[in-house]
Amino acid sequence: MNLKSQRRMASKALKIGKNRVWIDPEKGEDVEEAITREEIRKLISEGTIKAAPQKGVSRGRARIIHAKRKKGLKKGMGSRKGTKTARMPRKELWKRRIRAIRSYLKDLRDRRVIQRNIYRRLYLLAKGGVFRDVAHVEQYIDSNRLKRRR
Numbered sequence: 438m439n440l441k442s443q444r445r446m447a448s449k450a451l452k453i454g455k456n457r458v459w460i461d462p463e464k465g466e467d468v469e470e471a472i473t474r475e476e477i478r479k480l481i482s483e484g485t486i487k488a489a490p491q492k493g494v495s496r497g498r499a500r501i502i503h504a505k506r507k508k509g510l511k512k513g514m515g516s517r518k519g520t521k522t523a524r525m526p527r528k529e530l531w532k533r534r535i536r537a538i539r540s541y542l543k544d545l546r547d548r549r550v551i552q553r554n555i556y557r558r559l560y561l562l563a564k565g566g567v568f569r570d571v572a573h574v575e576q577y578i579d580s581n582r583l584k585r586r587r
Contacts, residue, residue, distance in 0.1 A: 443468050443486075446477045451488045459489045534570060538563045541571045545578075555583050 440460060448455045460468050464485045471477050480486045505511050517524065539560065546556040559574065568574045578584060 438465050438469055440465070440468055443471055443477060446474050447481065447486045450474065450478055450481060453488050457489045459487045461485045535563060537571050538568055538574055541574060550584055551578065552585060
């Protein structure tokens with residue numbers, strides 16, 4: 438039973454690909470006898486020929502993995518592509534660090550823990566990249582006795 442031409446005509450009529458044309462296996466003889474487009478359209482209206490549903494790639498697994506990554510799982514060394522700095526650029530790290538340090542210094546100045554001239558000096562040191570983090574700034578202030586005397 439060769440239904441190649443019928444499949445081709447049905448795909449044109451249904452505006453789908455040839456592989457998505459479903460032909461009822463019980464009524465194969467009726468389809469084989471249909472040789473005109475009109476007859477094919479009649480078989481489509483009867484339901485002997487149908488368009489098979491479109492296949493797609495399920496996002497279910499992707500959603501599960503995404504949820505796990507949000508929890509912090511599946512982020513080990515084997516899952517990483519790209520260098521450390523590609524995943525978190527140096528500039529981004531610098532921006533986070535400098536903003537934290539500067540806001541800390543402003544807080545100390547506003548609470549009058551340090552003097553304005555010392556604030557300015559520490560601000561410029563921070564800009565120069567002297568401090569690793571806020572704790573390092575605290576340590577520097579304590580070790581150099583820069584806090585205002587009561």
